[in-house]
Amino acid sequence: MSKKVDLTTAVKIMNAAMKKAQEIGVPENIAVVDEGNNLVAFFRMDGAWLGSISIALNKAYTSRAFDMSTKELGAMSQPGKPLFGIQASNDGRLIIFGGGMPLKDGETVVGAIGVSGGTVDQDEEVAAAGIEVF
Amino acid sequence: MSKKVDLTTAVKIMNAAMKKAQEIGVPENIAVVDEGNNLVAFFRMDGAWLGSISIALNKAYTSRAFDMSTKELGAMSQPGKPLFGIQASNDGRLIIFGGGMPLKDGETVVGAIGVSGGTVDQDEEVAAAGIEVF
Amino acid sequence: MSKKVDLTTAVKIMNAAMKKAQEIGVPENIAVVDEGNNLVAFFRMDGAWLGSISIALNKAYTSRAFDMSTKELGAMSQPGKPLFGIQASNDGRLIIFGGGMPLKDGETVVGAIGVSGGTVDQDEEVAAAGIEVF
């Protein structure tokens, strides 16, 4: 049976991510999108950066948009790299640093999670904890 | 002690709203904002209209922006009424039909809920169920 | 000597407007622009509607943009009237209901005040109190 990012699944992913965020002591914004790259659920943990609301939403969006982590896209988007300038596309919604990761059913991307509120490493650790329960 | 729309509270409100939505059989998008009009949490129930994602978010925004329900604001914004044209303000984020309602601590508005996915009457019934548990 | 909307003058206008707002018991957002239609000063009174921040700014902008009150512009912009649709211009910054009024040096418009937070009548009363001290 194929895996699907419905609301119950999204909340399960977000709760696992939040648990990790609490463990490492960083309040995070967490967003999950589905196969159609449409928002399913969002949580702002108490005290999380306000400026990271849109970044979490857009990390999830970016990751599903290109079926890779935002860190991988970021590596290709540095000055001198093949995708430098990609950020100007997609109505300014692309985030090119870590914290967005695809949700996969086997090899197929069926959604994504976006986390923002800590360092990029922390955001990735929290996103990975969410993916683990998918 | 003053009431505050933290994440735990927002999820409690959204769960009560979702329960009502399930009772009346309408999949809804539900958003909650806090006192500063910043997003705290969002749920899209399975099968809810995709175009209602931004409407739910913006109903919550609109209701906190003017400390009244979106239905009340809508009544003042019809052609010939005092606020006709208001929806062009606030970067196009204002929704002027029902489904957004303020969350109050006594007389003070400390947040809002926005619901979109059904008829306006259904959206208001679902939003009211969320407010009831605040 | 010609009159000019410098910062000292803008603050004087805004203080007079605030005094009126306090008298009638309505927290208002108040903005003043100069001859070049650039923002000089802005105050949000405690408890004023958050959604009225941009409306106050844009009422001042609109009034200087067309050298008339936003109420007058609004009358011309209703369905069936000559300027219906004008709101889609000026990057969505035009407000077509009362509360924005020009600041004049004789017949010449040299700035404007915008007030938002109460009823349209209250906003106009507060704006007029500001203009009186210019």
Next chain:
Amino acid sequence: MSKKVDLTTAVKIMNAAMKKAQEIGVPENIAVVDEGNNLVAFFRMDGAWLGSISIALNKAYTSRAFDMSTKELGAMSQPGKPLFGIQASNDGRLIIFGGGMPLKDGETVVGAIGVSGGTVDQDEEVAAAGIEVF
């Protein structure tokens, strides 16, 4: 008692900042936002750059959005640094050079000031003078 950025407080902060700006002879744009990252007050000193109106507003916004100075955010956002590309987020409102600083109640950020009109060093000196009286 917790500190709050109400209008009286914001004007006090801005007056202290203006005094410093006058001392060093640079006309500045100065903005203050509150805990919810909503604008409380703005002053453009006579002769201050028009292009710095939105920069001052957005420096205050940026600083509250990430609870740090815009200088600190800027250091993390250079090419090759972890947050390179962040300024495309938040609808283009982020400023990644100095002049925005958080207003703190102990360790909690409850608002921010943004200053633009001089060199980055001057803007920071003026912002710091505002923060000192909070």
